[in-house]
Amino acid sequence: MQNTVAILERPGKMVIKDAEVPIPKSNEVLIKVGYVGICGSDVHGFQYGPYIPPKDPNQTIGLGHEIAGIVEAVGDKVTKFKVGDRVCIEPGIPCYKCEFCLEGHYNVCPDVDFMATQPNYKGALTNYLAHPEDMTFALPDSMSLIEGALVEPAAVGVHAAEMAGELLGKKVVILGSGCIGLMTVQAAKLMGAAEIVVIDVLENRLQMSEKLGATAIFDGREPSVIESTKAIVGEYGADVVFETAGAIATAKMALQLVKRRGKILIVGTIPGETPVDFLKINREVTIQTVFRYANDYPKTISMISKGVFDVENIADRYFEYENTQEAFEFSVNNKQELIKGVIRVSKDMN
CATH class of the missing domain: 3.90.180.10 (Medium-chain alcohol dehydrogenases, catalytic domain)
Incomplete structure (x- = not known):
């Protein structure tokens, strides 16, 4: 050898x-x-x-x-x-x-x-x-x-969805549709999310997110993206917002899209400091960071092997x-x- x-x-x-x-x-x-x-x-x-x-x-x-x-x-x-x-x-x-x-x-x-x-x-x-x-x-x-x-990036998405808690019937926004965003789309879908809105600036990734289970996709550069998203998830915002792009801009957008008593999951690795206007979210909003995964490989492997979680087409x-x-x-x-x-x-x- x-x-x-x-x-x-x-x-x-x-x-x-x-x-x-x-x-x-x-x-x-x-x-x-x-x-x-x-x-x-x-x-x-x-x-x-x-x-x-x-x-x-x-x-x-x-x-x-x-x-x-x-x-x-x-x-x-x-x-x-x-x-x-x-x-x-x-x-x-x-x-x-x-x-x-x-x-x-x-x-x-x-x-x-x-x-x-x-x-x-x-x-x-x-x-x-x-x-x-x-x-x-x-x-x-x-x-x-x-x-x-x-399996490794898929486990990140599975862990993120689990950290969000009960998703059955919930309205979800996912910011970023790179690999981790696409894994999170599928995990949220399998956990029963009723609406999954994905926002990105790259058309190929948005199209893939729709193929994998997103119920709506939007270009994040559109001036009306916040209003368009709330037209689907409700005027108060989404139950859960996943930030998967690892960018300050999307972290700020999450604050605009989460509803009162909703959750923001920071899945991406965001460099530097992100300013947070707590006055806008001081209605019992939870901000939760997500780090890798723990005890998620067996279930992730099982879902992929059964064909309900698509990683190869990504x-x-x-x-x-x-x-x-x-x-x-x-x-x-x-x-x-x-x-x-x-x-x-x-x-x-x-």
Whole structure:
């Protein structure tokens, strides 16, 4: 076996270098990587460097955390997997000791080792990687490896919808119809939302959101977008507003669209400070941030495998591993043509 790894040499420049094949620890599986999804955080890292810069300026930076592949070897204490199994992974390794882990909220563990970020900045763009058995999940025969790689962003949407609470019969607005927005559309639909209004500025993404369950779509640049949305969700606004674009402008828009005693879910990663006019929302509005997912992979895998949650059609552009630089350049420069990019690391996997 030969291994390579794609690393961020500097902002805007990915290089592929030779690397040692990892030796799995007793509780780990060695995975031959098949597909890796390109997340918005990866694109940001490619352009500007990681959201949280490493303390050591010489730290090697990897990108990618949405992954599926095939088990190549197992540690001597692994019992759930065997060589040849098709799997996906949760890319965060929590400490299992802090109060958050012990309460089941391991997604907010302060010492989590999450791929492509602190503390190790190890990315998924590599031929082989080792990962703990308990954060590795088997893929049903009915799921493709591409679908397996997209379980991770789908779990974000599922977790966001669950954080909103009861959605049956509720009127929902989703701001942003990128990958996470589209996952949230489907999760809200499956939870019984009566109206799902999606607002974005890219036509291809709006059309996809309608295909996946949005009941109305609007261009966020239209001067009357607030009035048009309220004509559907009601004059007081929506029961729940999901901000998935990760932008200050959409966070501000959420304040205009939520009804009294409604909820705003901040799913996107918003840089900088967002001014909040609390006078406009001091009618018992809840603002809830959402961070990754916890205990959501099994149900997400089940929904995808049963065909009620579509992830594969969201992936509309594929790149070969040797063209990783091109993949990120395209993701930066062609947002109007792209919903979700996926990098094929191994050409012999389906």
